[in-house]
Amino acid sequence: MRRTLPDIETFVQGIRSADRALLGQAITLVESTREDRQVMARNIIAQLHADLPDNTFRIAVTGAPGAGKSTFIEALGMHLVAQGKRVAVLAIDPSSAMSGGSILGDKTRMEQLSATEMAFIRPSPSGDSLGGVARKTREAMVLVEAAGFDTVIVETVGVGQSEIAAQRMTDLFLLLLLPGAGDELQGIKRGIVEMADLLVVNKSDGDRVKLANQARAHYLNATHLLPPKPSGWLPEVLACSALENTGIEAVWQRMEAYQAHIRANGWLLENRRQQARYWLEDTLDAGLKDLFYQHPEVKSRLAALEPEVLSGKISAIDAAMQVLAAFRKGM
């Protein structure tokens, strides 16, 4: 256990030269709840941000439990590594606070990918809110891109809110499906199918090829009914078997076609601009709430007024205005 942390310059240089240990430590700083560590993480990110590579590709992969996300990411990741890509896998799992990380917590689920130097796998940060978890993942993304990982895969657990967060930090949204079953049986939340740029029916192998084709036809139909996307891309539906490693290359080809499309028409940059605006607002809101609720005047006024509001003695708006006035005066 090292007691003294490397200094910021060491982190910055180390990450730029793809030092995995320093990269991992820097992400740990991002995830820390300690104020001084967070300040350090921000300084590292600020320095690295100035010259990030602009050729990175960010992919969200989601799907209900059982759709085979880990196997799929392993197969896709190994395919990319074989082509000379450097692949980082991050995760957003709002349940990780309780469970200690239900996805990517166990790296052995991506045995080959976690063994290669060309890939970097990091379990979901924990946190008391999805917002906090997602912000940390987005900051980790800056670090892995600065370390030269050109393809970033963000895995989510399929509970709805974390998919929206994942979409807000990626260029392509991939929904992994099971053969046969419809949306509801698959546990896919309403609105997720609409978000997908690529829908991939996994486990299209053995007896399930026919069911996979049925699912493909069903979702192809469904996507035709959707309103057009701002990217101008028509969602595509593919089938593959991550287990048998069939169809993976075709999936990647369509991902590349999508990437070429959104680079050519400017959507990749425009989307990243909109995403940056969202994360700025999101980070401001979170920081503002911290500032407010940790303020001693706010704490004491709120402690005094909240019981009065709960018992109905005073109105919520009355109490809120008093607390806000105390905050304004006390700053």
Place this chain on the structure above:
Amino acid sequence: MRRTLPDIETFVQGIRSADRALLGQAITLVESTREDRQVMARNIIAQLHADLPDNTFRIAVTGAPGAGKSTFIEALGMHLVAQGKRVAVLAIDPSSAMSGGSILGDKTRMEQLSATEMAFIRPSPSGDSLGGVARKTREAMVLVEAAGFDTVIVETVGVGQSEIAAQRMTDLFLLLLLPGAGDELQGIKRGIVEMADLLVVNKSDGDRVKLANQARAHYLNATHLLPPKPSGWLPEVLACSALENTGIEAVWQRMEAYQAHIRANGWLLENRRQQARYWLEDTLDAGLKDLFYQHPEVKSRLAALEPEVLSGKISAIDAAMQVLAAFRKGM
């Protein structure tokens, strides 16, 4: 057009003696975007809040367009008025900013109810956000209850988010349904059926009685699959025809049974406590954001930094920390 407003004492006394004109004017103050009017509204609410009646009953009524919400509220309202109840009808319609109010905007849709002194009907406030619209409706609720309206009906348009807001300010959640069609065809958002304490199949008349009974059986089945509610109440499914005024009394009887149940087991008060906490937080968040984004230092720092974030020159977290520091220093 009166140029000078009555003073606060006149408003407070007038509302306590059920002066409809002053009540209407006070709600207009609540809905005003002018700071001085809002301060006045808050003062009026603060004075009235101290001794609000505790025998009021708050009912949310929702349903897809075409379910007959206005006709149902008219029939139920007239039934209550005949029993000596005083009924206020408010609305939450987040689209009212654009449309000028798509529900309750036209009082003639509740012709009888709007003609009686025993009822008070107010269209949805407008606003640039659902949060703002909902907060105004909740403040208007304090005013109508202070004016002696013991039964408050909050109508929503069935778009999902406004139902959640309505549930957070009422004791009972009623979902109005059409005969025959399933959830999806009725345009009912996922999660709304789960929120209902009473499900009422309207338009159970003429040829539609059989279809209404089928719908009733379907939803009865669906509610049996739902997890138990914290109120300890098992949702019930009824049928009525608001148009022919049949079944309305039975609906009200079950509403009264529900009310007796949640008064006896303490849920009415516990729920209102939780609601008060929610509205306190909600009002604090909204006020805090106003304070922040209208601060001159914040405006100027943000105007300078936002383009840098959008172009990717600096990170969102870096910019956010700079703006927050400027806010802290500048207050």
